[in-house]
Amino acid sequence: MWKIYLSPPEMSAVERERLLHAFDSGWIAPAGPDLDAFEDELCALSGAAAAVGLSSGTAALHLALEVVGVGRGDDVLMSDLTFAASAFAAAYLGARPCFIDGDPHTWQIDPELLRAELAVRAAAGRLPAAVVSVDLYGSVADGTSLAAACAEYGVPLVEDAAEAVGASRDGVAAGRFGQVGIYSFNGNKIATTGGGGAIITDDVALAARVRHLSTQAREAVAHYEHREIGRNYRMGNINAAIGRGQLHTLDERIEARRRVYQHYLRTLGELPGVRFQAVPVGCVPNHWLTTVELDPHEFGATPAEVLAALRAERIEARPGFMPMHLQPVFADAPVVGGAVSAGHFARSVSLPSSGRLSSDEVQMIADIVASARR
Numbered sequence: 130m131w132k133i134y135l136s137p138p139e140m141s142a143v144e145r146e147r148l149l150h151a152f153d154s155g156w157i158a159p160a161g162p163d164l165d166a167f168e169d170e171l172c173a174l175s176g177a178a179a180a181v182g183l184s185s186g187t188a189a190l191h192l193a194l195e196v197v198g199v200g201r202g203d204d205v206l207m208s209d210l211t212f213a214a215s216a217f218a219a220a221y222l223g224a225r226p227c228f229i230d231g232d233p234h235t236w237q238i239d240p241e242l243l244r245a246e247l248a249v250r251a252a253a254g255r256l257p258a259a260v261v262s263v264d265l266y267g268s269v270a271d272g273t274s275l276a277a278a279c280a281e282y283g284v285p286l287v288e289d290a291a292e293a294v295g296a297s298r299d300g301v302a303a304g305r306f307g308q309v310g311i312y313s314f315n316g317n318k319i320a321t322t323g324g325g326g327a328i329i330t331d332d333v334a335l336a337a338r339v340r341h342l343s344t345q346a347r348e349a350v351a352h353y354e355h356r357e358i359g360r361n362y363r364m365g366n367i368n369a370a371i372g373r374g375q376l377h378t379l380d381e382r383i384e385a386r387r388r389v390y391q392h393y394l395r396t397l398g399e400l401p402g403v404r405f406q407a408v409p410v411g412c413v414p415n416h417w418l419t420t421v422e423l424d425p426h427e428f429g430a431t432p433a434e435v436l437a438a439l440r441a442e443r444i445e446a447r448p449g450f451m452p453m454h455l456q457p458v459f460a461d462a463p464v465v466g467g468a469v470s471a472g473h474f475a476r477s478v479s480l481p482s483s484g485r486l487s488s489d490e491v492q493m494i495a496d497i498v499a500s501a502r503r
């Protein structure tokens with residue numbers, strides 16, 4: 130269908146070799162030496178004391194919220210601009226997601242809005258059970274400010290770094306700003322295990338609890354004994370083997386995506402009415418998805434027209450995330466602000482961002498975007 134995909138998996142000989150090695154060793158699933166090594170490598174990458182490989186980023190969010198104490202009837206404050214899985218995880222636990230608008234330049238959850246909302250809720254005696262911050266498009270939210278606001282009110286922070294594996298801010302790896310961070314290794318993310326996720330944390334007891342809950346909460350006895358409700362959420366060894374290869378080649382792939390981003394920035398950044406996601410000082414994104422906002426009047430074309438022009442050439446591009454407060458399924462959920470995220474949805478286009486794109490291909494995409502103008 131597509132000639133150029135938005136963000137396809139990028140495999141090399143390293144991933145293939147790890148996969149075959151795991152296969153030939155007989156360690157297919159469930160656990161195995163590659164899963165142990167993958168977790169160690171996630172700790173080395175992030176600086177976290179513990180990591181647990183899971184079946185998806187969504188599963189990781191579900192367990193992260195569960196172990197920080199989210200339960201039925203609770204509120205969970207979170208970024209309005211995110212992929213729906215962040216909010217689904219709260220819903221799985223019977224909690225209610227409440228959305229906080231983004232910053233107009235970075236599009237990440239606005240720490241001042243969060244702080245103000247926490248103050249209002251503290252005064253009313255209805256603090257949320259947790260806050261979920263999201264690192265959007267491979268950049269990193271202002272985790273230091275968000276963590277400080279949460280600490281002030283004693284509310285746990287979960288960092289949804291599903292898109293930000295390998296990114297950092299002020300020398301701190303994405304996923305490290307809250308009590309628990311989560312990564313996704315879904316097929317469209319910058320590092321994939323074919324499908325998978327992980328939690329990272331410095332709290333080793335918390336990690337042990339996630340591991341326990343992810344393996345059907347089976348007690349450490351010979352027979353099948355369970356004292357609480359478990360989930361079948363553990364990552365398989367074969368998936369972890371692919372993931373090890375992806376971590377091994379991560380730096381090169383981030384560098385390649387950065388070149389693609391810089392090429393778009395050089396060409397499209399010159400045009401009127403084009404805004405790139407602001408990169409704060411000290412932030413090193415992984416450039417998972419290069420996303421731009423287009424002002425139709427200044428630019429001379431609507432995002433829909435740009436997407437249509439790309440589609441005609443069989444190039445896959447998409448609008449940016451639809452904010453959660455506009456999702457029919459969350460129509461009843463409270464939202465603080467929402468104009469920034471709604472504006473982002475109306476104006477944004479995510480461009481093909483694979484590091485495998487040649488310079489000519491990126492130039493061709495940029496030319497198609499530019500020529501959509503009236």
Ligand SMILES: *Cc1c(COP(=O)(O)O)cnc(C)c1O
Pocket residue numbers: 185186187188211212214215263289291292312313314315325326
């Ligand atoms: C991809 C993504 C998830 C879900 O991860 P899966 O591995 O696909 O379940 C959660 N949050 C965000 C922000 C994501 O982009």
